[in-house]
Amino acid sequence: MLKYIAKRIILMIPVLILMTLIVFAIFYFAPGDPVSRIAGPNVTQEVYESIQRKYGLDQPFIVQYHRFIRSVAEGDLGISILQHRPVIEMIKERLPVTLQIGLLGFVITFVIAVPAGVIAAVKKNTAFDYLCMSGTLLGIAIPTFWLGMLLLYVFAYKLRWFPISGDGSLRQLILPGFAIGLTNAAITARMVRSSMLDVLKQDYVRTARSKGLYEKAVVYRHALKNALIPIITLMGLRLGWILGGSVALEIIFSIPGLGRLMVDSILSRDFPVVQGAMMVLTSSIILANVLADILYAVVDPRIKYG
DSSP, rough: OOOHHHHHHHHHHHHHHOEEEEEEHHOOOOOOOOHHHHHHHTTOOOHHHHHHHHTTTTTOOHHHHHHHHHHHTTTTOBBBBBOBBHHHHHHHHHHHHHHHHHHHHOOOOOOHHHHHHHHHHHTTTTTHHHHHHHHHHHHSSOOOOHHHHHHHIIIIIIIIISEEEESSSSSGGGHHHHHHHHHHHHHHHHHHHHHHHHHHSSSSHHHHHHHTHHHIIIIIIIIIHHHHHHHEEEEEEHHHHHHHHHHHHHTTTTTHHHHHHHHHEEEEEEEHHHHHHHHHHHHHHHHHHHHHHHHHHHTTTTTTGG
């Protein structure tokens, strides 16, 4: 098991390096001049060049990238051009809120999706199955941001059960968490149902039933465990989508999270902050997929020997 985990972690290193190159290149070649943003449109050429030298923006791409990746390796994500604060401090202030929304949405997704998908598979072609699949189609069709605005209008504006904008309490996370969780649950429930239907056709499931085991034991002890492999794959992928999806919701719900910080920094051309936030989000997605690979070996020991 340790050898398998070490192999997955080593394979993550070149992916992280490639990710840093892509993130840096996007903002290096993106339109917009951060120097003009700092000094204003009427800056003299002498002052302009002085600011370029101060932030190293007059250096070639490869020199700037080398300095960037060296700083990242040392845990330094640079200094905000506009706020003159370390980027890592700004991210530390905002990241917990985004992670809380993502974690709540992740939990809601699988609390709803796994039981719904399992029951729909066991009760195939029944009223519950048709109702569940119809609900998932509706959930897939509804954009997350639109569902967020609907929840905000009904439960915050009309019913006054939750704050309309971020107030610093945990209550502000419930509506965006449900917006993310419900839309993701639709896709995940269909995946769970499909995987369970394949497993329930296997010979060992029929053998377990022929031995007189209770149906719940057959479904949850034998079938569900073997159906978890594709579900774990989806968990790793959806975690990245959940973290990314929180960006729009943080704007809608006026929550000061990492997504809101990214949008504000993009509008103000504060590229060091945007790069730092992108690095954190993409690293989280890569880490989530590595954890999914490790969970494969826990669920199915044959994988770690493959």
